[in-house]
Amino acid sequence: MAKRKNKYGRALLQILSILLGNTILAFGVAAFIVPNNLISGGSTGLSLLFEHLLGVPITVTVCITNGVMFLLGLVLLGRRFAVTTLLSTIYYPIILGYFQTLPLESLGQDKLLSCLYAGLTVGAGVGLVLRMGASTGGMDIPPLILNRKLGLSLSLVMYGIDFVILLSQIPFSSAQEVLYGLLVVLLSSLTINQMLLLGKKQTQVLIISDEIGTINERIQNRIDRGSTFIKAVTGYRQEERRILLTVLSHRELTPLTQLVHEIDPAAFLIVSQVNEVRGRGFTLDKHA
Numbered sequence: 606m607a608k609r610k611n612k613y614g615r616a617l618l619q620i621l622s623i624l625l626g627n628t629i630l631a632f633g634v635a636a637f638i639v640p641n642n643l644i645s646g647g648s649t650g651l652s653l654l655f656e657h658l659l660g661v662p663i664t665v666t667v668c669i670t671n672g673v674m675f676l677l678g679l680v681l682l683g684r685r686f687a688v689t690t691l692l693s694t695i696y697y698p699i700i701l702g703y704f705q706t707l708p709l710e711s712l713g714q715d716k717l718l719s720c721l722y723a724g725l726t727v728g729a730g731v732g733l734v735l736r737m738g739a740s741t742g743g744m745d746i747p748p749l750i751l752n753r754k755l756g757l758s759l760s761l762v763m764y765g766i767d768f769v770i771l772l773s774q775i776p777f778s779s780a781q782e783v784l785y786g787l788l789v790v791l792l793s794s795l796t797i798n799q800m801l802l803l804g805k806k807q808t809q810v811l812i813i814s815d816e817i818g819t820i821n822e823r824i825q826n827r828i829d830r831g832s833t834f835i836k837a838v839t840g841y842r843q844e845e846r847r848i849l850l851t852v853l854s855h856r857e858l859t860p861l862t863q864l865v866h867e868i869d870p871a872a873f874l875i876v877s878q879v880n881e882v883r884g885r886g887f888t889l890d891k892h893a
Contacts, residue, residue, distance in 0.1 A: 619737045623689060626733035627697045627741060633726025635704035636712045637719040639663065644774040644786035645723070646767025646793075647731075648674075648743025654770070657777050664702045671697065671742035678746045682753065689739035690746070697741060720785050724792020731793065732800025735759075744770070760801075764794045802880055808858050809879050811835075812849040812865060814872035821849055823864050828857055852879065 634649050644653060652666035671694040679687035713719035734741045740749055748762035767790045775783055814820055821832050835848040853861060858876065865872045 619689065619739070620692065622737045623692050623734050623739050624696060626730045626737070627693050628700055628730070629726055629733065630730025630741060631697060631701040631704050632709075633723050633730060635701060635707070636709040637723035637726065638789070639705070640710040641713050641716050641719045642782070643716075643720060643723060643789055644771060644778050644782055645727070646770045646786075646790045647727075647745070648741075649727075650767065650770040650774065651744065654774055657774075664698050664705075667701065667743065668698045670744070674743050674746040678740065678750070681750050682746075686739070686749075689737070690742055693734060693740060694742040716785065720788045721792065724789045725796055727789070728793035728796025729800060732797040732803075735797065736801055736803070760794055760798050763797070764790065767794070806855070807852050807879050808855055809850070809852050809877050810858070810861060811875040812851070812872060813846065813874075814849075814865070814869040816869040816872070817847050817849050819868050820865055820872070823868065824849075824851055824861065827864060828853065828861055830857065830861075 634645075637643065638645050638649060638653075644650065648667055648670045649663070651670055652661075652663040655661045655666045656663055675687065675690055675694045678690055713722065731741050731745065735745070735749075740746050744766055745763070747766060748757075748759055751757045751762050752759045771783070771786050771790060774786070778786070812820060817834075821834075824830055824832050830851050830853045832849055832851040835850055837846050837848050838844065839846055851861070862874065865874060
């Protein structure tokens with residue numbers, strides 16, 4: 606029963622996150638990109654291209670692009686991915702059309718600030734949806750296909766596709782507009798990366814001490830973190846030593862440092878950041 610509730614809870618969280626991500630994305634496009642005629646990448650960039658060349662409304666191009674890419678994702682990525690992406694495919698054009706009816710032009714009167722806000726909102730929206738294992742549809746799907754099938758970097762492929770779409774808008778854009786567009790794409794790519802890593806970064810600590818047994822016991826009992834002993838040999842005296850490895854959150858680093866130095870002021874600590882940790886105590890419950 607508890608597992609079923611957790612399953613439904615995760616599904617509800619995924620749906621709400623996808624809707625929120627698409628809402629943030631649509632707001633960024635309607636409030637900052639469209640009013641300032643900023644060139645952009647992704648399906649929005651394609652929509653701006655067709656609007657300029659053929660006079661096709663942005664929402665129409667978005668619907669067509671999302672529909673085609675959805676079918677491609679269904680064939681190559683499976684039904685589960687398609688179901689979550691379908692939500693974006695239907696919801697994004699609707700919420701974008703709604704935002705375009707609102708008087709949002711006053712929010713982006715400064716073009717440079719609009720570039721910054723556009724990059725942050727677009728990146729946050731897309732990143733939140735990708736974090737949930739779904740897609741905003743459109744040009745997000747080809748990078749996901751290349752990532753799953755060929756192992757190519759998701760952010761790198763997305764940046765490459767956005768850059769090509771950006772170049773296609775050069776014939777009807779000034780040099781300044783191209784630079785603004787590059788800024789939007791760069792900021793959105795950086796924001797997507799940060800959204801994908803948000804909450805996953807942890808701190809890895811290696812501890813070398815003569816009181817390693819006591820430190821190990823205190824880490825497990827006081828900080829409630831697991832630990833691992835690593836056998837090593839010192840470089841100078843060629844002595845066998847045990848190194849203690851533990852991984853914890855950033856906020857637990859200061860209590861750990863204080864604890865270690867209380868036991869052994871001469872202890873040697875090596876602290877590094879890791880992008881993601883999976884397993885018991887992190888992505889699984891601490892206790893079996």
